[in-house]
Amino acid sequence: MKVNGTHYRSLWWDDDKAALQIIDQRWLPHEFRIQQVDTLQDFADAIVEMRVRGAPLIGATAAYGMALAAKIDPSNAHLDTAWEFLDKTRPTAINLRWALNRCRAHLLPLPEADRPAAALKLAHEISDEDVGINHSIGQNGLEIIRKIAAGKKDGEPVRILTHCNAGWIATVDWGTATSPMYQAHDAGIPIHVWVDETRPRNQGALTSWELGSHGIPHTYITDNAGGHLMQHGLVDMVIVGTDRTTRRGDVCNKIGTYLKALAAKANNVPFYVALPSPTIDWTVDDGVAEIPIEERQEREVTHIQGLTDDGKIGVVQVTPVGTPGGNPAFDVTPNHLVTGLITERGVCEASAEGLAALFPDLSGIAKSA
Template sequence: LRVLTHCNAGWLATVDWGTALAPIYKAHRAGLHIHVWVDETRPRNQGASLTAWELGREEVPHTVIVDNAGGHLMQHGQVDAVIVGTDRTTRRGDVCNKIGTYLKALAARDNNVPFYVALPASTIDWTIDDGVAEIPIEARSAEEVTAIQGRVLTGASEGSIASVQLTPAGSAGFNPGFDVTPARLVTTLITERGVAAASEAGLRGLYGDG
């Protein structure tokens, strides 16, 4: 089972099992052969650092990929499912997650790959209907785009953390932290109370009036 995930939604981000990584951990511990494609998740690289680190500690086979490789892998039949988390979920099932999630959902739809979103009830905002129109998106520091941090591999500073500029001096950067994936692109919502259709009826079937 080849699963693609985006950003970090494991026990580092939440507690215990996490959200999107919980089904992966449970499948692995149940003895299922599972491999995870880990999006690097630019610009903060939560996938390449946090998710990859977690999966390594859990001994789950995984490969870190650049963010834009997911669609290519789907086209070539290398992804069986996508599982992501969500920071905010509207009452009709739109999900707000790390920037780049929407593009994965589009690629999944085009290639008939199921796109699952794992969430706890605490992420559901019953006051919001249209996530694209109503959820404000944080614009973070442009320096996260124009520079990158990493561990020095060689030389006197080996092992230390350094920041390296990626862009020419004077080039501007724009850094939205999240995007919204409309409910129509979500195959199923996975919650602590069971699975639900990405719709208001589906969520209220599990949570009533919230």
């Protein structure tokens, strides 16, 4: 998508420098900084510190990490070491392991001499595929928005609530939850987006930055406002992303998603999840029992970063000094709270049957694996 009129992906390969370039998201929405990633430690730091974040983008970044590993030393032993090193960076988003497994499975059967070039080619492919998947999710989600718009008076916007940032910078391009929004806006359907701030990291500010750059009307709201807005009939639908969706359609996403799903159910607001197929964990059924939830540093809760009055990025402490902070980064929304999963192949019920019907090729392989 565009930043100040120039099209960017959230990561890209620079042929001249023979290196990966990323947007360092720690400084957004206030500063747009590009960073080169040169070493395996850089890759791990970029993921852990959330310079890159969002499940699909973490996966694509890890694929370039494996390409670097293959360039340094293409032996089986080194690829295994790199797999383990990158796999432990963040535990919840399954796209990380999906990408690492795909790279390893592709490379190990090849002669060592062929592995560096093959690994880089595969990383490019994974990135390009992500863009295609997200565009298709947008097309499928657009039809849902179009139907809701058809029931509105001329010019009245479809009011969509979203949580976290499942936008283009959380993917390689388009975003998942935001892709239907971009495509509805571009199709001339009026929309207005309620953007949850998403404490503690305030990814809602990233979503606001994205939507604002694309000219989409939106309002940044506190995490606690959604239920009230739904009670008063001010939300037509919710669309969120996912970090891992189980075979039966339980959805693990940014902390606070579950509360929004409960409020949506209580108020008859449709609750949709934009789901790229690499985010499905076919090995897991019960999301609450089986998905590891990342526990992040308490400093993310006790402190907050923003733009100070002198125009500089600064950090302030919110709590009394010494107050302990708890920081579970994700929660699980059980499938019965989800109206539908918007995938690249169409929209399905959040159930084992719904997912298997859309992805018979993938669900079958996982069961026999």
